[in-house]
Amino acid sequence: MDEAAVYPAHWEADVVLSDGATAHLRPIVPADAARLVEFYARVSDRSKYYRFFAPYPRLTSRDIERFTNVDHRDRVALILLIGDDMIAVGRYERLSRTDAEVSFLVEDGHQGRGVGSVLLEHLAQAARERGVRRFVADILPANHKMITVFADAGYTVDNSYEDGVVHVEFEIAPTGSSLEVMAAREHRAEARSIERLLTPRSVAVIGASRWREKIGQTLVRNLVLGGFTGPVYAVNREATAITGLPAYKSVRDVPGEVDLALVAVPADAVAEVVLDCAAKGVRGLVVVSSGFAETGEPVGRSRQAELVRLARAHGMRIVGPNCLGIVNTDPAYSLNASLATTLPPAGRVGFFAQSGALGSAILGDGAARGLGVSTFVSAGNRADVSGNDLLQYWRDDPATEVVLLYLESLGNPRKFSRLSRAVAEVKPVVAVKSGRSTQGVPLGHTVRPIEAPADALDAMFRQSGVILVDTIPEMFDVAQVLAFQPLPTGRTVAVMGNSGALCLLAADAAVSAGLDVYGDPVGFGAGATADDYRKALRTFVDEPAVSSVLVVYAPAVDGPGGQDVATALAEVAASAGKPVVTTFQGQRGVRGPAGVPSYPSPEEAARALGHATAYAEWRRRSHGKVPRLDGCDAAGARKVARGVLSAPHADPATGAELDPARLRELLAAYGVELLPMVSAPTLDAALAALGELGGEVVLKATSPRLRHRPDLAAVWRNIDTEDEMRDAWATMARTLSDPAEAGFVVQPMAPGGVPVSIRAWEDPMFGPVVSFGVSGVASDLLGDRSYRIPPLTDRDAAEMVREVKAAALLMGYHGGIMADLGAVEDLVHRMSRLVDEVPEVGSIELDPVLAGEAGLAVVNGSASVAAPAARQDWYTRRLP
Numbered sequence: 001m002d003e004a005a006v007y008p009a010h011w012e013a014d015v016v017l018s019d020g021a022t023a024h025l026r027p028i029v030p031a032d033a034a035r036l037v038e039f040y041a042r043v044s045d046r047s048k049y050y051r052f053f054a055p056y057p058r059l060t061s062r063d064i065e066r067f068t069n070v071d072h073r074d075r076v077a078l079i080l081l082i083g084d085d086m087i088a089v090g091r092y093e094r095l096s097r098t099d100a101e102v103s104f105l106v107e108d109g110h111q112g113r114g115v116g117s118v119l120l121e122h123l124a125q126a127a128r129e130r131g132v133r134r135f136v137a138d139i140l141p142a143n144h145k146m147i148t149v150f151a152d153a154g155y156t157v158d159n160s161y162e163d164g165v166v167h168v169e170f171e172i173a174p175t176g177s178s179l180e181v182m183a184a185r186e187h188r189a190e191a192r193s194i195e196r197l198l199t200p201r202s203v204a205v206i207g208a209s210r211w212r213e214k215i216g217q218t219l220v221r222n223l224v225l226g227g228f229t230g231p232v233y234a235v236n237r238e239a240t241a242i243t244g245l246p247a248y249k250s251v252r253d254v255p256g257e258v259d260l261a262l263v264a265v266p267a268d269a270v271a272e273v274v275l276d277c278a279a280k281g282v283r284g285l286v287v288v289s290s291g292f293a294e295t296g297e298p299v300g301r302s303r304q305a306e307l308v309r310l311a312r313a314h315g316m317r318i319v320g321p322n323c324l325g326i327v328n329t330d331p332a333y334s335l336n337a338s339l340a341t342t343l344p345p346a347g348r349v350g351f352f353a354q355s356g357a358l359g360s361a362i363l364g365d366g367a368a369r370g371l372g373v374s375t376f377v378s379a380g381n382r383a384d385v386s387g388n389d390l391l392q393y394w395r396d397d398p399a400t401e402v403v404l405l406y407l408e409s410l411g412n413p414r415k416f417s418r419l420s421r422a423v424a425e426v427k428p429v430v431a432v433k434s435g436r437s438t439q440g441v442p443l444g445h446t447v448r449p450i451e452a453p454a455d456a457l458d459a460m461f462r463q464s465g466v467i468l469v470d471t472i473p474e475m476f477d478v479a480q481v482l483a484f485q486p487l488p489t490g491r492t493v494a495v496m497g498n499s500g501a502l503c504l505l506a507a508d509a510a511v512s513a514g515l516d517v518y519g520d521p522v523g524f525g526a527g528a529t530a531d532d533y534r535k536a537l538r539t540f541v542d543e544p545a546v547s548s549v550l551v552v553y554a555p556a557v558d559g560p561g562g563q564d565v566a567t568a569l570a571e572v573a574a575s576a577g578k579p580v581v582t583t584f585q586g587q588r589g590v591r592g593p594a595g596v597p598s599y600p601s602p603e604e605a606a607r608a609l610g611h612a613t614a615y616a617e618w619r620r621r622s623h624g625k626v627p628r629l630d631g632c633d634a635a636g637a638r639k640v641a642r643g644v645l646s647a648p649h650a651d652p653a654t655g656a657e658l659d660p661a662r663l664r665e666l667l668a669a670y671g672v673e674l675l676p677m678v679s680a681p682t683l684d685a686a687l688a689a690l691g692e693l694g695g696e697v698v699l700k701a702t703s704p705r706l707r708h709r710p711d712l713a714a715v716w717r718n719i720d721t722e723d724e725m726r727d728a729w730a731t732m733a734r735t736l737s738d739p740a741e742a743g744f745v746v747q748p749m750a751p752g753g754v755p756v757s758i759r760a761w762e763d764p765m766f767g768p769v770v771s772f773g774v775s776g777v778a779s780d781l782l783g784d785r786s787y788r789i790p791p792l793t794d795r796d797a798a799e800m801v802r803e804v805k806a807a808a809l810l811m812g813y814h815g816g817i818m819a820d821l822g823a824v825e826d827l828v829h830r831m832s833r834l835v836d837e838v839p840e841v842g843s844i845e846l847d848p849v850l851a852g853e854a855g856l857a858v859v860n861g862s863a864s865v866a867a868p869a870a871r872q873d874w875y876t877r878r879l880p
Helices: 030-042 045-052 061-068 115-129 144-151 176-198 215-225 267-280 298-313 356-369 387-396 413-424 454-463 472-484 500-512 530-542 562-573 602-620 634-645 660-668 683-693 722-735 777-782 794-802 805-810 821-837
Strands: 013-016 022-027 075-082 085-094 099-106 134-139 157-162 165-171 203-206 232-235 245-248 260-263 284-287 317-319 325-328 335-338 346-353 373-378 402-407 429-433 467-469 492-497 548-553 580-584 589-591 596-598 697-701 715-719 744-748 754-763 767-774 786-788 841-851 856-858 861-865
Touching (some): 022 115, 022 298, 030 085, 045 099, 075 115, 099 115, 115 134, 115 144, 176 284, 176 387, 203 215, 203 267, 215 335, 260 267, 267 284, 267 298, 298 317, 346 356, 346 472, 356 373, 356 589, 387 402, 402 472, 413 429, 413 454, 413 602, 429 472, 454 467, 454 786, 467 602, 472 589, 472 596, 492 500, 500 548, 530 548, 530 562, 548 602, 562 596, 580 602, 634 861, 660 861, 683 697, 683 744, 697 722, 754 821, 767 794, 767 821, 777 805, 786 794, 794 821, 821 841, 821 856
Parallel strands (some): 099 134, 203 260, 284 317, 346 373, 429 467, 548 580
Antiparallel strands (some): 013 022, 022 075, 085 099, 134 165, 157 165, 325 373, 697 715, 697 744, 767 786, 841 856, 841 861
C-alpha cells in the first residue's frame, strides 16, 4: 500500500476554538458517510451555494463516495467534530506537483468560532508534508467570511477577480507573519478557555455528599460559605437535599444552566458524568476525584485518557483529575471551587500549582503572609489544563500583576518558553520546578522526562525572564517584593538599621545576591527611635544613586516598639518610588498599608530583593532580534539529511551518523566550512594526503575515546615533509593505538585560536537545544557550558558566549588573543538555525572550532540524523 494512503493518525488533534470551547480534528474516513450526510443536511442553502457556486440541496451517493474516500496525499480532507457531530470539513485536491485547490464548509451555527482558520492551519501542515507548496481557491465575492479567513492567515495572498469569482493564491510555507497570527489566535482561544472555567455563572457539585468529612460536602460548603455569587447545585443519586440545597439525581435534571461542574465521584463513574455534563451544556470540569494515572496502574492511565478524550470531544476543558480545585477571589464571582479551607485574601497574585497535596499548605502559607491572590488553579495530574494555559490567561488579566508557578513537570517546554517570555515582558513570573536534579516526572503526569541537562532547563527559565527559585517559601519571599513594591531601577541598595552587626550581615547578603551596597551600612544604635528610621529612610529614598533600601530592625529591651518603626517605614515607603524591604527579626509577611515586606533574616530579604532586581534588569534591557543570516539553505540541508536516511544501511528510526563528506555538505548548506579531512588508516595514505593537501598539515586521531585524553597527544602539528609525516605517524601509532581504530586523519593546518565547542541536538521534550563552551576536558568536568532554546536572538547568542566561566580565554586572558566573538556568535546562530529548521538533524557537534582574532576555523565535527518527531507546537495549534 502507498505509504501516503495509510491513515495519518498524527494529523488528529484536539483544538481550542476562538470562544474557548474544544473540538476534535481528524482526517475523514469512509465510515463518516452517514455523519457527512447529517452534517450537510444542517448546512444552510446559502452556505452550500458559497461552497459549490450553485444550488446543491443534497449530496449524491457519488458525492458521498468521493468526499469520504481520500488518499491522504493528493486528496486530503479534515473534519472537525464536537461529540459525534461533524461541524466542518476542509479539503484540498492537488492540481500539480506543487499546487492544490483548497475549500471549506462550516455548519452555520458554528461559523464565527475560528473553525476555518484552524482547518486552514492543519490542512497547510498536511499539504507541506505531502510536498504541496501553494494553495489556490475560487470564492464568490459575497462569501466575505471565507475571504477573511485567507486574508487574515498571515500568508502573502494574491487576489484576482475574473468572471464574477475572486481567485486566491498563496504560498503555504510558514512565515514570520503567519506564525505570529497563529500564536495570537492560540493566545486568545486558550485564554478564553481558562476564563470560562474561572468565571462561571453557576456551579454544580456532582458527588455532593451529606457527610461532612466527604470531599463532595467540602466542595459544596466552600462554595456556599465562600460567597459564590451564582447558584450552586448539588447532584447526588441518593439524597434529596445537601447542606440546605435541593439535590438532583443527575446534572441533566438541574433546572437552570450549569457553567462549571465539580466532579467528586469514584473514578470509574467519571466517564458517565462527563457525558451527562456534555448533554447539559456544561462549559468546563474540575475533577477532584482520584484513581487515575497517579495510581501508576494501566487502568488508571486508561481512565485518564478516556476522561480527556470525552471532555474535549464535547467542547469542555478539564482541571485535574486528582486536584485541589480552582479559586477566583474577584467579588463578582467569589469562587472557591476547591477543597482548600484556608484561602489568602483577594490580591494581585495568580498562582498555579500542579500538586493537590501541597496546594492547601501553599495557600495557607500565602494567607499567613497576607499575600492575596487573584486566581488559583491546582491542576493535579494536569491531564488537560496546564501552566501554559494559565500563562495565556494571566498575560492579559488586569487583576493579576504577579504570576507564581509550582511545577512538577513540563508537558511542552518549548511552548512554555515562548509563553512565559511573553508574560514576563509585562508582569513577573516566579517559578519553583521540583525534580530539577533528576528531571523525574511524578505519577499521573503523562509526559516524557526531559533528557536535556538540568543546566539547560535552568537556562530556559532565565532566557524566558522567569524568576526561578529553589523553594516555595523563597517563591513567596520574592512575590512579597513584586506584589507590593515598585521594581528597582538599578542594582544599588542602601542598608540601614539599629544593629551594626545585622547591617554588616545584610550588606554581605546583598553582595551575595548580586547587589551593590551604597557606601557603608548605616547603623544608628539600639536606641534608635521611629523618627530616626523615618529620617534615614527618607534620606536614602531621596538619593538618586540608591535604587532600593534594606532596613534592619532588632528589638531592644528598652527601645521603641517594632510597630512604631514599621509605621514610620510604611509612611515613607508609600511614596518612595523604589522598593523598601525590611528585616524584623523572626517576622515574615507584609507590614503596613504600604505593603512593606518583612523577612525573618537579612539573608532572605537580600535574596528576594536580588531576584526582583535581576528581573527588573531583564525587563529593562533589549532582548534583541532573531538575526537574518545569509547563506542558509534549509531545503538543501534537508536533502542531505534525507539522503543519508534513505541509504540502504540506514534505519530512520534509530538514525545514522554522517560521514565527513556528508557533514561538509550539511554544514555548507548553512554557510559553514569544515576544514578538509582525509582519512589516513595507513602511513601510505597519510603520505598521499600530505601530497594532496599541500602545505603544512596535521595528523590527528578522531576517535572520541582518544581525542580529549589529557595524558595523550592526539594531534601532531606543522607537518610539511614526508620525513616529518613518517616521524609523526610512528610516534602517534606507538603512543595511541592502532591507527585504523584511532581514526587517523590528515588536515590542513588551521590558523591559531582558542578552541571552542558548539553542540546542538533535538530533545524529545524541548525540541532543539544549543550549547556552547570552551573545548577541553576541564570544561566538561566542570560542566562549564551555556544553553539556549532556539530561536536565538542576537542578545541570546552574545550572552551564551560570554557567560561560561572560561569566556575570559576568548578575551585576552593572561596575554592571550582577543578572539573574534562576532564570528563565534554567528556560528552559534547557524547551528541553532540548522537544528531548528531541519528536524531530521538529531545532533551536531563542532569541536574544536578555533576562534582566531579574525574569523574562525571549524576543525572537526560530527552529526547524526533520524526521522523527525513531530514538535508539539509546530505550525499548528493543538492541545497536547
